[in-house]
Amino acid sequence: MNHTTQHTWQPDESQQKVIEMVGGRHLVLAPPGCGKTQILAERVRHAHAQGMDYDAMLCLTFTNRAARGMRERIQLNIDDVGIEQIFVGNVHRFCSHFLFENRVVPAESAIIDEDTVVSILANYLQEDEGKVQANFNRRRAYSEIMFFSHLMEEIKMGLPRELRQHPDCATPTDVQVMRALCRAVGKEFTADQMVDIYEHNDYYVDVARSAAFDASLRQVADRTLFKMKYAHAYTAYKQQYNLLDFEDLLIKTYATLRGGTPCKRYPWIQVDEVQDLNRLQLAIIDALWAGNGADTAPSQAHTLMFLGDEQQAIFSFMGAKLATLEAIKRQCKGSVHHLHVNHRSPKYLVDMLNRFAADQLAADPDLLPRPDNDDKAQPGDMQIRDSRDIDDELQDVARYVKTLAQQAPDRETTAVVVNSNKDADQLSETLTALDVSHFKVSGTDIFALPQVKWLLAHLSVLSNELNHIAWSQLLTGLRVCESEASARGWLRKMRDLAISPADFLRPNDDTYLQEFLSLYERDDIVVFDTETTGLNVFEDDIVQIAAEKIRQGRSVAKFSVYIETDRTIPAMLGDIANPIIEERRHHQIHSHADALRMFLDFVGDGQVALMGHNAEYDYRIMDYNLRRYLPEVDWQRRCPRCFDTLKLMRLLRPDLKAYKLKHLLAELHLEGENSHLADDDVNATVSLVGYCYAHGSEWLDGQRAYLASPSVRQRVDRLRRAYQSFYDEARQRLYERLPEGDEPALVGEMKRMADLLKEKGWWKDVPKIDYVYRFLAGDIIDPASEPSLKEQLDHHVMELSTFKEADLCSSTAIDDRVFVSTIHKAKGLEFNNVVVFDVVDGRIPNFYNQGKPDLMAEDARKLYVAMSRAKKRLVVWWSRMRPQAYSGPEQRLSRFMDGVRAFFDNV
Numbered sequence: 080m081n082h083t084t085q086h087t088w089q090p091d092e093s094q095q096k097v098i099e100m101v102g103g104r105h106l107v108l109a110p111p112g113c114g115k116t117q118i119l120a121e122r123v124r125h126a127h128a129q130g131m132d133y134d135a136m137l138c139l140t141f142t143n144r145a146a147r148g149m150r151e152r153i154q155l156n157i158d159d160v161g162i163e164q165i166f167v168g169n170v171h172r173f174c175s176h177f178l179f180e181n182r183v184v185p186a187e188s189a190i191i192d193e194d195t196v197v198s199i200l201a202n203y204l205q206e207d208e209g210k211v212q213a214n215f216n217r218r219r220a221y222s223e224i225m226f227f228s229h230l231m232e233e234i235k236m237g238l239p240r241e242l243r244q245h246p247d248c249a250t251p252t253d254v255q256v257m258r259a260l261c262r263a264v265g266k267e268f269t270a271d272q273m274v275d276i277y278e279h280n281d282y283y284v285d286v287a288r289s290a291a292f293d294a295s296l297r298q299v300a301d302r303t304l305f306k307m308k309y310a311h312a313y314t315a316y317k318q319q320y321n322l323l324d325f326e327d328l329l330i331k332t333y334a335t336l337r338g339g340t341p342c343k344r345y346p347w348i349q350v351d352e353v354q355d356l357n358r359l360q361l362a363i364i365d366a367l368w369a370g371n372g373a374d375t376a377p378s379q380a381h382t383l384m385f386l387g388d389e390q391q392a393i394f395s396f397m398g399a400k401l402a403t404l405e406a407i408k409r410q411c412k413g414s415v416h417h418l419h420v421n422h423r424s425p426k427y428l429v430d431m432l433n434r435f436a437a438d439q440l441a442a443d444p445d446l447l448p449r450p451d452n453d454d455k456a457q458p459g460d461m462q463i464r465d466s467r468d469i470d471d472e473l474q475d476v477a478r479y480v481k482t483l484a485q486q487a488p489d490r491e492t493t494a495v496v497v498n499s500n501k502d503a504d505q506l507s508e509t510l511t512a513l514d515v516s517h518f519k520v521s522g523t524d525i526f527a528l529p530q531v532k533w534l535l536a537h538l539s540v541l542s543n544e545l546n547h548i549a550w551s552q553l554l555t556g557l558r559v560c561e562s563e564a565s566a567r568g569w570l571r572k573m574r575d576l577a578i579s580p581a582d583f584l585r586p587n588d589d590t591y592l593q594e595f596l597s598l599y600e601r602d603d604i605v606v607f608d609t610e611t612t613g614l615n616v617f618e619d620d621i622v623q624i625a626a627e628k629i630r631q632g633r634s635v636a637k638f639s640v641y642i643e644t645d646r647t648i649p650a651m652l653g654d655i656a657n658p659i660i661e662e663r664r665h666h667q668i669h670s671h672a673d674a675l676r677m678f679l680d681f682v683g684d685g686q687v688a689l690m691g692h693n694a695e696y697d698y699r700i701m702d703y704n705l706r707r708y709l710p711e712v713d714w715q716r717r718c719p720r721c722f723d724t725l726k727l728m729r730l731l732r733p734d735l736k737a738y739k740l741k742h743l744l745a746e747l748h749l750e751g752e753n754s755h756l757a758d759d760d761v762n763a764t765v766s767l768v769g770y771c772y773a774h775g776s777e778w779l780d781g782q783r784a785y786l787a788s789p790s791v792r793q794r795v796d797r798l799r800r801a802y803q804s805f806y807d808e809a810r811q812r813l814y815e816r817l818p819e820g821d822e823p824a825l826v827g828e829m830k831r832m833a834d835l836l837k838e839k840g841w842w843k844d845v846p847k848i849d850y851v852y853r854f855l856a857g858d859i860i861d862p863a864s865e866p867s868l869k870e871q872l873d874h875h876v877m878e879l880s881t882f883k884e885a886d887l888c889s890s891t892a893i894d895d896r897v898f899v900s901t902i903h904k905a906k907g908l909e910f911n912n913v914v915v916f917d918v919v920d921g922r923i924p925n926f927y928n929q930g931k932p933d934l935m936a937e938d939a940r941k942l943y944v945a946m947s948r949a950k951k952r953l954v955v956w957w958s959r960m961r962p963q964a965y966s967g968p969e970q971r972l973s974r975f976m977d978g979v980r981a982f983f984d985n986v
């Protein structure tokens with residue numbers, strides 16, 4: 080059996096063929112363990128060697144974990160300049176990137192998760208959001224409302240029926256009610272008419288109460304109209320506050336791609352886990368592929384490759400449908416390929432899995448894989464074991480795992496794979512009672528716990544002080560607001576008045592905007608900009624500084640200087656040639672020290688404030704250039720005030736889709752040009768400063784009145800008491816570079832926040848939090864290349880919100896060798912030993928799925944996924960009696976095992 084690492088493995092023949100496949104649309108279907116994931120990085124390397132640029136490649140997956148796995152493999156295997164340009168992520172992440180990049184949604188839009196959806200709807204329905212979160216049925220009812228809102232958006236935009244994501248949320252009764260409403264108003268039941276009902280709820284509530292409406296449907300009509308009303312309110316709320324949920328990301332991306340907006344298409348795309356995608360995701364991928372000839376004529380190199388396994392499709396509850404894979408098969412007719420060798424498991428396991436697949440999953444026997452070894456099972460490698468009842472089974476499995484863990488070689492892993500979160504909890508408790516250290520992946524994800532969200536919210540707010548979703552979590556965690564809903568209400572009011580919550584944490588009592596306005600009227604402002612050798616404020620050199628001094632908007636003096644550097648000046652800025660290279664040929668170049676001194680002389684010593692667009696960057700790079708080349712100057716003491724037009728614009732115009740200088744000039748019709756030469760950019764920024772003053776003044780009275788209100792003062796005081804000094808300290812640390820060997824600053828900051836919450840008594844114990852710290856420190860952050868908190872936030876803050884507990888399983892920072900995981904969360908993972916728990920008829924297949932062939936078939940696939948995680952030993956466990964029996968006191972081993980019993984020892 081082969082356990083080679085990424086560096087030493089040799090692709091087998093079928094893998095090699097797939098690695099080298101270029102041109103056209105392809106589907107690779109392969110059973111578990113055949114190396115689908117393994118070959119993805121090699122495909123990238125090969126395509127690049129054939130001339131495909133990295134930024135023309137798109138690598139997509141269904142889960143974040145798979146995306147991270149793919150990214151890690153690519154980084155590990157390909158040490159090449161430009162490799163970071165390749166987009167690797169799950170479809171949702173790509174869509175969010177796409178929507179912001181193409182300015183389809185306002186730049187201030189926030190993406191909300193399910194918990195925030197519940198919080199928004201609970202507020203409308205006046206229910207306690209905590210209780211709703213804890214109640215499965217209420218959550219489901221809320222999801223129905225959300226799905227309905229999407230369905231209506233999809234109908235409104237004319238999305239073809241087969242692409243709609245949750246069509247079942249309009250139940251047959253809903254349709255019956257809508258038909259009856261149409262009859263009552265003498266209209267035909269059409270899509271437009273459905274939209275009319277959706278958009279005019281009050282009117283149709285009256286219709287449902289009128290004599291014209293079928294009285295026998297009155298009660299159910301109330302339910303349908305109720306659902307529609309709140310679906311509509313939910314959509315309106317999101318629109319008003321620039322919120323996007325996960326489904327919106329897909330719907331809007333698809334609409335943009337189909338709407339003819341010119342946007343980047345990718346000639347080379349590979350998509351893993353395709354069996355888990357839904358039709359809309361597939362349609363998006365299709366529209367993104369340049370091989371469709373949307374923008375350019377397809378060339379031979381245009382490649383779209385899907386990889387997956389229909390026998391591992393277990394996510395139907397998330398909208399995945401086998402029909403999606405059928406559609407891909409049709410599209411890829413003639414180009415469907417198979418991998419033939421299972422490299423994960425020994426022969427005895429592969430033989431059993433193949434029989435299972437042929438018997439239970441209707442797999443084509445010709446396409447089943449062969450093992451890459453001839454290993455025979457040793458005693459104990461393949462076992463079916465039973466216990467008296469489920470309580471005994473818990474004890475027996477836990478004891479067995481304990482013995483196995485004690486006897487197993489050092490790095491060997493053992494997983495107990497279970498059916499439900501409840502099983503996982505019980506097993507975890509039993510293992511704990513037996514003192515078996517283990518890691519549980521199930522139930523409420525640690526990253527979804529409120530406490531962990533508060534820690535992440537603190538980081539998000541440090542990284543972007545206008546992240547309202549993070550603030551709403553933080554204000555709740557800090558007990559400044561009673562709930563996220565009330566926090567959102569408060570933040571909305573602030574947003575309407577151009578106030579940032581961080582305004583309340585400033586040393587003086589005025590807001591950022593107020594201070595800017597009075598400074599504009601009173602003092603001199605030096606608007607400045609730097610051109611640099613790169614974006615690293617700590618290390619890059621400034622090669623040009625330009626500035627303009629203004630007094631009440633009038634220009635008083637101008638300044639420009641070009642500076643020497645030993646570093647390379649980038650030849651290109653995005654897709655344009657860097658103009659500074661030519662400019663430097665025509666100007667005198669000064670030494671660093673001289674140029675910096677000239678600039679400081681220009682700024683002067685008086686009551687001057689600096690200003691720039693994205694000035695935080697220019698201010699910091701100036702600081703570090705001065706430390707290097709003019710260390711006697713204390714920049715922060717000399718120029719403590721620096722204002723940013725970017726921040727002002729985000730406060731004043733939260734509706735805009737982009738805040739880059741170039742876009743603002745065009746959008747606001749301001750004078751100036753964003754040429755990437757500092758003098759031009761300063762000119763343009765001066766126009767923007769004028770705009771900020773003119774428009775900012777309009778908010779002044781509103782802000783003053785609001786801030787004088789006693790209830791606002793009370794809240795502000797609570798926030799200050801809880802967070803002000805803490806926040807200040809964190810901001811002071813942003814640009815400190817810690818010595819190598821120290822704990823990453825980001826982890827330190829999370830711990831500091833946890834301590835704050837503990838000190839205030841607001842932290843409920845999170846037993847696994849140390850795993851999160853270790854995971855971030857060991858697997859995610861590299862303090863050598865990103866030693867400061869600022870760099871770590873810049874690189875990881877977005878990613879932090881995408882982590883799931885299952886990510887910790889493959890982490891090198893986790894010491895545990897024993898895992899407890901649900902089947903769904905174990906998918907894609909592998910362990911030396913696997914115990915599948917409670918494999919009885921009634922659980923797998925589930926009793927309630929009887930008579931539903933699709934669900935029965937999915938249950939068989941779940942068992943297949945569970946068993947195929949094993950690299951060496953597989954134990955299938957069941958119990959003979961069940962106290963709360965589904966169909967009698969005795970039960971049997973799952974019927975799915977009937978054809979493969981002979982492969983196992985009965986113990």
Ligand SMILES: Nc1ncnc2c1ncn2[C@@H]1O[C@H](COP(=O)(O)OP(=O)(O)OP(=O)(O)O)[C@@H](O)[C@H]1O
Nearest residue numbers: 081089090091111112113114115116117422423907
């Ligand atoms: N050619 C090879 N030589 C040696 N080992 C390999 C080879 N290809 C894959 N492997 C190893 O086999 C195991 C399974 O590979 P991988 O996880 O990529 O399979 P997969 O098709 O994605 O599986 P699944 O569908 O079950 O998630 C991994 O441990 C991988 O490192």
